Amino acid sequence: MRKSVISIAAVFAAAGLALTACSSGGGTDDATGGATSGGDGSAAGEATPDTTPVTINFTWWGNDDRADRYNQAIAKFNEAYPYITVQTSWQAFPDYWTARNTEAAGNALPDVMQFDSSYLREYASTNRLLDLQEFIDNGTIDLGNFDESLVAAGNLNDVQAAIPTSTNTLGMFVNPTVIEQVGVDFPADGYTYDEYNEFVQAVSDANVTNAEGYKLYGSGDYTSTFWFFLQWVIQQGEAPFTDDGQLNFTEDDVVEWLSLTADLRENKAVFPVDRGVALSPLGGFTVNEVAAEATWDNFMASYTADSGTDNLEIVPIWSGDNGTQNFFRPSMLLAAGANTEHAEAAATFINFLLTDPSVGEIFGTSKGVPADSEQRAAIVAEEGSTDAKVLAYEELIGETETSTAPIPVKGFGTIEEKWRNLGEELNYGNITPEQFADEWFAEASMAVG
Template structure:
């Protein structure tokens, strides 16, 4: 460990700044001797698959750093942010956290996250592209280190496409052409199989659609970047497909949970981040799935590499240097790259990427992002406070449209009211 004595460890451990981390091992905070290891609370969201991989990565870190022990905890995405909100209201956060750029500004502005420049001697970010680093930066301070990158794509199942007897979707389709393709697949595929679900409920996809027109859904200043008429047009763009039964129903989509219609083998296509490929393959049992660029009505695809997640350190971490050593290992070590592959996206650090062998689905994702090299815009900076609430409302309200519980006009008014309220907080 870099320049850290046992006395320094002991003093730091028991200083108790905001103190969620115990002064040593044990189940919930039993004290260890001064010679005992540093214990760091670390939390993340994700599936059981991610937890299994994380367990291996933590074991590799602890083997290389016997003076640091990790107390792990994980949950699903929604539950994750509920826990963080409770913790920050109570005065502290875990030592190390997986963070989403949708929430980074909200916590940084409250002083709950450490400026990582304070541990820059320990945490090496030289392998991360300068164009990606702004994903974790706010007003000149660094609150997050990108873990990995991903890009939006259109997944399709070639077996279903072949069964329907239609040509495969391409990366140069317009939105109207894609909607026509959906209708054709739904008409020709076996009963119970559809061309798509209603993709207009995905906020990031709408943001991409707006970027194709030189706009964005929520500006960095926390303003809605589009009009009610534009949102109405988006939600109504699939109205005909909803009406004629060309889209898998909301009811059936709910029945398939936790799988998506695509993962459940009942939809030929689905838009998502490219790192979902491994999960889709596991869910569907398909031998092969393909990914192409989403539709666009012009030359600008509206695509960008997004930091799929970042690592942050709590401002009250009792041993920031130990926390930084853990983050440095998780971001840069090739062992971690081998363990995760592209399940969290392509490793953001060139150091980790160069030491990772990509095969199968991982190689496919790397090839997809490389194919977009000339199409990508700037990576987004941490999102405005309230973005996460606006995104969640978008999904919920669009589901109400699909269930027939609300009209598009009423849905537009409801979303704008909720989003503007959230963004003004």
Template sequence: MFSKKRLTATAAVAAGAALVLAGCSGSSGSDAEPSFDPDEKVTLNLAFWGNDVRADLYNQAIEAFNEEYPNIKVNSTFLDFPSFWEKRQTEAAGGNLPDVMQFDYSYLRQYSENGLLLDLDPYIGGIIEKDPLPENILKIGVVDDTTYAIPTSTNAWGLFTNPRLLETVGVEDFAGGSWDDYTDWMKTVTDAGAGNVWGGSDFTGRIQNFEVQQRAKGEDLFTEDGKANFTEDDLKAFWEQGEAIRDGIGVPPQKVEELKPLGAFDSAHATSELTWDNFGAGYLANLGADYTELNLIEPPVTEEGAKDLYLKPSMLHAISAKTKHPEAAATLVNFLINSPESGEIFGTNRGLPASETALAAADLDPVAQQIKDYEESISDRLGDAPPVPINGYGTLEQKFLEIGQELGYGTISVDDAVKQFFSEMDVVLNQ
């Protein structure tokens, strides 16, 4: 059972004025350092994104939390992902964010740099238990040497393959190797598929694959201070790798359009897909009852021994800088992340638990166990996570994808694609 810790009355709340967020401004922080009496009745607001299933799990977790902390009342609300962030931006402008929030990695820098999130470092190792969380996991929530969020769960970049579909075309699974080896394997599958099955899609359309190759050279895509850490020549060389795939090996873009809203992989037209490892359950659901398993293997290798992969948070928990009850909020965050009760209740609903305590208590289904085994198998390739995404990273990720689609249709040259992306990136980094 989760052991209750006596809460102290010495906590600092992040103070200072918040900068403009979503076109509005609001003050952040507090002039006084609130103290917390562990027997005082307090109320916390908790916000998360999800559906009715996740809401029920949070209700169960809150009930378990109240068995241990009956004096802390938790009011929870949830929305779908886009609506969740629209509401947070409105609340941030008015200075009334919820005490505790489920948080997405792509928004962490924006909210922390605007002074909207509480510095959690005073609570880590005390109220927020540190031992169950590996150091590389804790580092994920750090911006400018300050911890602003704690990951609830992790995922990593991987390569899914479809053994049943491979059997139908008579080709063995990808045995690993370089990116060129992967392209050659895709060609073997496509040739055997005779216009009905392809080996995969153009991997140069995803910025994550570019990131993997850059990290193999010891370079993250962006520096800690938000500057691009790659050159036009780097990007040109990457996109040129896809020329053979775009010339008949990969799934044709016209076919991709026909298959929407499904993709080529989860509609059983492609035998492989490079993506985050937590996509497996969704793929199987879309493929239908005839497909009972997928293989999950490491991505192609750029350089042997490189630390090119990393654990990314599926989601995190953060606390508002303006909360009146920082220690109570930290207690709730610790329970939602570290307690065995949370592991038992949530399982892998929020992803593979980042806390070893919660993970040990989680009942892993076959897909979740596969993810756990996969992340253990790539431990020798796991390096530190890159700096928290720059403001506007989502815009650049989408632009990268759109340019990849144009390259697939042949409506743009690689040289023009590089110029277009760097022009967009210049706007995003300097806005």
């Protein structure tokens, strides 16, 4: 697995993540004794922990399974740091960033938050995130078991705005139980988009319903996901973004991509969009009404928990003109709001989540493969377990040809959400692929610049 971790680290280092950003500052925490010599004999320059009770807030996106794991981790944290109270909250991914954007506008971001690389440029470049380098330097955050280049994935213009917790890559999840119910074989390894579409159509044609009377489908409309489009662009031999953070594709490219599933939409062979909206934040795959779904590999744990199905499998995604061309990226990061009044306590909590072996044991690969080597070693990956499946999958991808991970442009979160919303409208039949492309580029021209 070390090969996979080093691969993504090198990717981000080579891509030059140190872009335009400003220092977000450190700040004094009322949970630290400061950096001067104290009465306990500590040397100048060393932080002296103060056990005065302090409360910090922490938020993340996810589901009930992730919430349960975080609660377990926080209970472990409180055993070691009983004077730091952690107040928690969580939301589904789209709602999460709506809330963060509102807080950022009011200079009221949480003390600690789960973060995504898609939003790193815009938050760091506007001084919204605390520079964690101070706490790495004073030992509060210990990254001795991290690859240095991977840490650079959260460093913008010499500001350590966030720290990666783990890595992930795209995979195709398959539900063998649904496959058996519909009686249609999933395509063999190396399958193309056309072969996948044939599978989806065949499942729809089988016209099988479950016990609740809902029709079973092969897949949702995968063209409605922006990351899959980026993957397709890479498979055409192109980089989706330029080195200076601009779009490197055209409206015609978007229309061509959306046209891949035009027949499936016309034949009503993909999972119905109205059913998907009704199920949110769950989806067709997680309620066992869809046979296959592409997503990030670390979703294995949550998909297993949500579906109640322990035999889910993960295989490589569709193959394009230049092969599969998977890429590794930080699955998520941890960051602190620059506005925090409890910087030392926040850094202490971040360090615990990043490095304590018990956290690796609790989360396994549910947030991706841990970046900290001791957390990876703590994962109990029994044969056939969700963790074993993800570890084996990343090892498989690490042994094949991988491409450079696209570095999200400024405004990525905005244009990704616009793509999702337009995808719903496309599947409702309210717009055409051409209208989709026109509206999306109008939004992107404002968000990206």
